[in-house]
Amino acid sequence: MADEPVTKQKISLLRVLGPRHVWGLGVGIVLVGDYMGWNYAVAKGGALAALIACWLGGLLYSCVATIDAEVTSSFATTGGQYTQAKHIVGPAMAFNVGLYLIFTYIMLAAANAIALAHLLSLVAAMADMNVGNPKLIVVLTIVSLAWLNYRGVYTTLTFNVLITAVAFAAIVALFAVAQPWSYEHLDHAGLLTDLPYGWLGVVASMYFGLWFYLGIEGSSQAAEEVRSPSRALPYGSLLGIVTLLVAANMTWYVCAGLMPWEYLGATTTPLFSAAQLVGSKPLIVLVFCGSVLAIIASATACINDASRVGFAMARDCYLPNWMCAVHPRHRTPHRAIVALVPVTMAFAIFAPLDKVITLSILSGLLVYTYMGVAIILFRRQWPVGTIRRGFVHPLHPLPAVALLVLCALGYFSIFLTYRIELILVVVFYFVATLWFHFRRYRYVRRKLQFTMPWPRPIGFEGG
């Protein structure tokens, strides 16, 4: 082998990221859910229902994070759950999971751009200014963040870690200034009511409880760009979910103690409203900055994640192969980044916000359902000790079972409010699967289906 002349060097993604980048990628994509969106859970079932939804969502995502830490640190290639599905289940599942992931992140990025335009327009109106056409802000946001992603992963994710840390610090500051140990600002005794819509309200609010954590599994997309997958992926993912649980509890506690549930369930910016009620001007400024930074962090991470999935799928010819190029200087999947920009823009400009978010959450839930099944198959096909794992998650199979039960509850929760969307999404993915089976599969590189240097999986009977 050593005597063979090397004619062409393959350019790969750069391995420059550490655990903090993985943490930033996971938390950054999600933290915006604390600033806006989660509070619609309160409208569905009251503040106590929102707390239960927050904790049920927390359990679901704790299962996702711990399972993801094991599987991702074992595969350690970009594409995350798509690549895992390719190895564990097969091509049709891999195509579906890849599609779920791309839609989850594209829709989230579109929703973030819409939210940023809305927030800036709102503040400009309060200051008697005009920011112009909000759609222009949407376009500028997506293009500028895509450009940042294009220029290099280290700069992008270091920037993401910084702004995510500020957004998290703003939540901690609000919690501290609200003085949870005293009753000066908070009045839970006066504001907390029983469950106004009973236990059905709790189930209905579950859908919005997921907003506190939606996207934490995106941390796995950095797998091929981290220096040490065994360290960065479990460490970043597990600390990421702990950070989100802390932020979610602080957010709920402060907001539920400051606002009546009827108001909290209707406001578009619950944390900003809470800061206004506390009355500290520096805090209001900090929380406003936190809101803007959280949105930018989420959009940045979404573009990063969507492009990595697109890149991985194109590499195996599940998507057009020209998308899998790596930029020779910046070492980023630049064509995948550019290709997804017009798609994100189209959703941000033409689709209504609530539909965009519903499609994103539904696609996310489909990924989690797959993960619950996949970890059971993964442990059967390659039992612990047969391959090198970066992390072995505890209490198996309880997290997988809990994850599947909570996903079923999530689908029912969505069905209560968005049954048409649920049916449309299922039909869409079914049609996409048929298209893949009959039209696309012939282009797939079958030799690249199994790329890990592992023994043949137990129970595998293929050639």
Next chain:
Amino acid sequence: MARRDKQIAAGSVAVLWLLFGFVFWQIAGLVMVTAPGVVVLSGIVGASILILNTASIYRMIRRCSCDTTKARIYGPEVQSVQIEDGVSPNVELP
């Protein structure tokens, strides 16, 4: 590096327990009589979250302390720090 990782991970779990304990204790005291079902359910779900995350992080810390896996976990990190510092890397990767 390993020691700092362990300290941060253990600290974050401690904060998680304190915060969940605080929120649960405050809310249970207020609604125990009017909504006992909420208290029971949130107690079960909260405890499950704490147990799962604590077990996960404990397992991760234990792996960081294990001599057989330490070189694999920290080797690439040490190597890249040495390259950044202009020193030729002397860490043997397993």
